[in-house]
Amino acid sequence: MNSSKLLAVASRLYVDVEIGLWAALLAFVLFFAVVIAPAMPEARTHAELLRAQEIAAEHDYYCEKFGMPEGNPGHAQCVLDLGAFRAKIEKRFADEISSF
Numbered sequence: 001m002n003s004s005k006l007l008a009v010a011s012r013l014y015v016d017v018e019i020g021l022w023a024a025l026l027a028f029v030l031f032f033a034v035v036i037a038p039a040m041p042e043a044r045t046h047a048e049l050l051r052a053q054e055i056a057a058e059h060d061y062y063c064e065k066f067g068m069p070e071g072n073p074g075h076a077q078c079v080l081d082l083g084a085f086r087a088k089i090e091k092r093f094a095d096e097i098s099s100f
Helices: 003-065 075-098
Strands: none
Touching: 003 075
């Protein structure tokens, strides 16, 4: 096999691979646009709901740990204080991140 035939085979292989990669990219973009993108808002809402439930469970846990179980008159204030404390920490963290 001489070099011109080898070059022709390599060139054809390069073109075939390039076309395959472009086709794969197009297929992925279509899949993303049809399947994944429409489900993203629902997934975000679900994640936010789970996070809110986890935070509420943490607040209840720590209030009970501090001797204020649910039903105790101080429980509601404890939950509010923990929420304010969490908000202050999250704001401080956000401020530190934005300063970089």
